[in-house]
Amino acid sequence: MLAAQRKGEFDNLEGAGKPLTPEDMSRVPQELRIAYKILKNADCLPPEIELQKEIITTEKMLAGVKDEQERYKVMKKLNFLIMKFNAMTNRSIRFEIPQKYEEALMSKMDSNRNTETPGE
Template sequence: MSILSWLAEQRIQEAMRSGGFDKLPGHGKPLELEDLSGVPEDLRMSFKIMKNAGLLPEEVTLRKECVTLEKMLAACHSSGTAADGERRELESRLTLKKLRLQELMRQRGFENSSAFTDYGDRIQSQLTREE
């Protein structure tokens, strides 16, 4: 063991004895490990960094908006001129979101990627379950 490793270990032990780790967030709770197996390997680090920064990739945001619009459309049961107009507006917004998502996927080269398609399906499933 090198002197630096030994010194680091000594400081960690000292901090543990003095209670330096007692008030850390999540103390006493199990670790929440993220399952990134559905994320293509070359995207995992960038997605993790964006998630930690509170950002979402545009395709995830678009998918979430599509799910919300689809649920709103499913909830439009009443009939009448106002309801029909609202339904058409929601359908129009949904179509625009889906077109933007398709264009974004084409630009990024993901349109023919089976790994990314599978990942997109998993995101869609998660978004549908959460809401």
């Protein structure tokens, strides 16, 4: 690294010679700021953020699923993740993420019940 620095490989980097802008940690309690900084630098996210990312990924996956049974499984997973997120955040019900596919799941479950034969 020192050899690269001596060769001038770091001279034309964006922001070179300018002061670094400090992160806004005003909402984080003083005693937790160092821990948050360490976790952020290690690419560790709070569980809520990880869950939100998983919800977004699952929604994108659902958009590409064509098979009805697979779509049903992905919808169940998505609703579970949303329910878990809402329970984890303990927010007012007004701010909960809606279970977007609840109605579709319920109609699918009803149609499955109607097609089952007795004795199965």
